[in-house]
Amino acid sequence: MKDRVYNFYAGPGALPLPVLERVHSEFFNYNNTGMSVMELSHRTDEIQHIIDDSGARIKRMMNLSDEFEVIFLQGGGSLQFLMVPMNLSHPGDKIDYIDTGYWAEKAIKAAKSLGRDLEIIAASGDRNHTYVPNSDSIQTRSEAKYLHLCTNNTVVGTQFHNFPKVPIPIVADMSSDFLSKAIDPSPCACIYAHAQKNVGLSGVTAVVIRKSILENSPDDLPELLDYRTHIERKSNYHTPPCFSIYVMWQILRWIEEDIGGVEAMEKINWQKSSALYDFIDATPLFDCPVEVESRSRMNVVFRLPTKSLEEQFIQEAFESGLVGVAGHRTQGGCRVSLYNAVTLDAVKNLIEFMDKFAQKTNY
Numbered sequence: 001m002k003d004r005v006y007n008f009y010a011g012p013g014a015l016p017l018p019v020l021e022r023v024h025s026e027f028f029n030y031n032n033t034g035m036s037v038m039e040l041s042h043r044t045d046e047i048q049h050i051i052d053d054s055g056a057r058i059k060r061m062m063n064l065s066d067e068f069e070v071i072f073l074q075g076g077g078s079l080q081f082l083m084v085p086m087n088l089s090h091p092g093d094k095i096d097y098i099d100t101g102y103w104a105e106k107a108i109k110a111a112k113s114l115g116r117d118l119e120i121i122a123a124s125g126d127r128n129h130t131y132v133p134n135s136d137s138i139q140t141r142s143e144a145k146y147l148h149l150c151t152n153n154t155v156v157g158t159q160f161h162n163f164p165k166v167p168i169p170i171v172a173d174m175s176s177d178f179l180s181k182a183i184d185p186s187p188c189a190c191i192y193a194h195a196q197k198n199v200g201l202s203g204v205t206a207v208v209i210r211k212s213i214l215e216n217s218p219d220d221l222p223e224l225l226d227y228r229t230h231i232e233r234k235s236n237y238h239t240p241p242c243f244s245i246y247v248m249w250q251i252l253r254w255i256e257e258d259i260g261g262v263e264a265m266e267k268i269n270w271q272k273s274s275a276l277y278d279f280i281d282a283t284p285l286f287d288c289p290v291e292v293e294s295r296s297r298m299n300v301v302f303r304l305p306t307k308s309l310e311e312q313f314i315q316e317a318f319e320s321g322l323v324g325v326a327g328h329r330t331q332g333g334c335r336v337s338l339y340n341a342v343t344l345d346a347v348k349n350l351i352e353f354m355d356k357f358a359q360k361t362n363y
């Protein structure tokens with residue numbers, strides 16, 4: 001489609017064009033119901049099928065055994081910062097966290113507000129969050145109920161490429177790398193992902209939960225904030241964000257059927273991010289501050305030598321149809337997000353632009 005730009009926003013961001021086309025083609029009449037999916041009652045078989053099939057696809061693509069359930073909630077990643085400690089621990093319990101910057105710190109602040117014995121057992125603030133702590137060196141406290149980490153740090157552009165090997169269950173905020181790669185979920189008790197980045201549309205939050213961990217949940221949780229409610233009611237306890245779930249479902253179908261699954265998706269994501277990192281490392285005008293081993297395959301952050309050059313770069317990129325390359329407002333600089341829907345072609349165009357910009361500034 002020739003009037004569309006290349007979208008590098010950190011989320012909400014690009015959606016796969018085939019998904020937009022499918023949504024468009026069935027917008028007024030979903031599956032011969034004579035209604036838009038936006039007009040369907042959440043109690044219809046159509047909506048429940050979309051919810052159930054989305055869960056089944058996530059289970060298949062993430063290699064989740066029947067020990068796990070997938071539920072779809074509202075309230076974003078931010079509500080999970082509270083629901084995780086509420087459901088997986090009791091007041092006074094030990095819970096361990098890794099601090100890798102902005103979103104990890106929000107999760108820590110939320111959990112602390114609930115009166116848990118929270119300890120930050122590893123952190124990357126000593127080097128301005130330009131790396132993630134080495135997975136092999138992470139040690140949890142005995143009796144801690146879980147270890148929480150943010151697998152991909154959207155703001156600072158770092159990523160854990162493996163789960164730490166620890167003797168307690170892991171809770172992973174995978175908001176910005178969910179279904180971008182193959183993972184082994186066996187060390188996890190809970191994985192959650194807000195939308196919209198790699199899958200979904202904002203309004204829906206996917207939560208993967210190991211059922212057995214909920215046997216110890218407090219009995220006095222408010223019904224709405226209890227994972228067990230949403231498992232029992234098949235993510236349809238109260239009005240779900242039907243349209244957001246529907247778009248997520250279309251994206252899941254696209255990953256599974258068009259792309260060929262998460263392994264194939266991962267390959268494309270590595271190709272895209274490697275091309276960009278290689279170019280940045282070879283071009284003196286651009287500098288990626290993130291240590292090589294910790295670099296995110298989703299969010300590539302980089303700097304130019306001065307603030308005014310950065311502003312010029314972002315402005316000229318925008319004028320060339322390359323949108324969303326400014327860094328997070330707390331960081332400045334530049335950030336390019338390469339979620340599943342961003343094509344290799346988009347990255348090639350960006351690199352071409354960056355190359356021309358570097359030649360022009362003659363740095």
Ligand code: PMP
Nearest residue numbers: 076077078103154173175176194
């Ligand atoms: N975790 C991560 C890693 C994120 O990137 C974000 C949002 N960008 C959140 C949590 C918060 O999600 P929400 O805005 O839906 O609360």
